[in-house]
Amino acid sequence: MRTLRALAAAAAALTVAAGLVGCGSDDSTAPSPASDRISGTVTVFAAASLTETFTTLGKQFEAAHPGVKVVYSFGGSSALAEQIRQGAPADVFASAAPANMQQVVDSGDVTAAPATFVSNRLQIAVPKGNPGHITGLADFGRTEPRLALCAEQVPCGAAAKKVFEVAGITPQPDTREQDVKAALTKVTLGEVDAALVYRTDVRAAGDKVEGIAFPEADKAINAYPIAPLAKAPNAAGAAAYVAFVRSDQAKKVFADAGFDTP
Structure with a gap:
């Protein structure tokens, strides 16, 4: 009887151990940290003069984050700022001048400090x-x-x-x-x-x-600020996109287009 009990206990121990090994295997393929797990659509309102460079950067960003889609609305910075203040859903705003960015800061639509990423003349x-x-x-x-x-x-x-x-x-x-x-x-x-x-x-x-x-x-050199929006539907995507626009990879794209970079 003791032998049967010992065998049963050993079998149970092996079962638990196998389960623990299985859990260890799952951890090895666990998703990357939240900062890398962006998904969905990132909506960017950007000055018209950024059309070519941001289109290029959008493709690069999507390639770096499979499954993510970048959607742009290009136009005059003043019109875009007004749309944001009126509640248009967007994740990121990139303005061709600090004055238009300040409008959305003053309205509470931007809470993070805007960062200048390029300048133009x-x-x-x-x-x-x-x-x-x-x-x-x-x-x-x-x-x-x-x-x-x-x-x-x-x-x-x-x-x-x-x-x-x-x-x-x-x-x-x-x-x-x-x-x-x-x-x-x-x-x-x-x-x-x-x-x-x-x-x-x-x-x-x-x-x-x-x-x-x-x-x-x-x-009359124009500084271009960028910031994630306070009510961004995709806050993680907004933060990742802003970081990408300020990266060395993006700086090369801007320099090739004729922008001055910080």
Whole structure:
């Protein structure tokens, strides 16, 4: 009888041990820490001038986090800030100027401190071949050329206003656009002889346009802040995306596009 009891006890012990070994195997394949376990969709509101770089970074981010989808809403920073303040669901905001970021900070829609990740400066964009014979910023004070500027409430328009004040020029635009890409489109379509856009937009347009640098641009350099939003539906994804945008990998993408990085 003692022998049977001993055998039964040994068998039970082996069963428990096997169970413990099985648990150990499960732990070895346990998911990575929560910071790496992001999933779902990351919705990013970003300045129009970030369209090309953020699209590239979105693909890289998705490749690094299988199953995650990055969805962008590009536009004028002022319009995006207002949408966020009105309750539009988004995870991250990247502005082309601190002033528009400050609006969402003041409204309580951003609680983490925004971080500057790049800066940019204006350049004159003209159609290929420069049919309007534009030579510099002074041409924006003439009535003859067809000219496009950004609306003053968006960062590229605010920067343009500053450079005109520095240069003592009263601009004579034929149109004011709601974001920098709209102003650039006027140039690529040949609807205007020149537009003030960012140098990164000139580079992104390739051989469709030509860029003319001017010294006053150094007086109105735009800093770009980024921050996760307080009511982000995907807070973990927002934090991971912001960290990625500030990474060395992202800095290379920005530098190749013509941005200045910290």
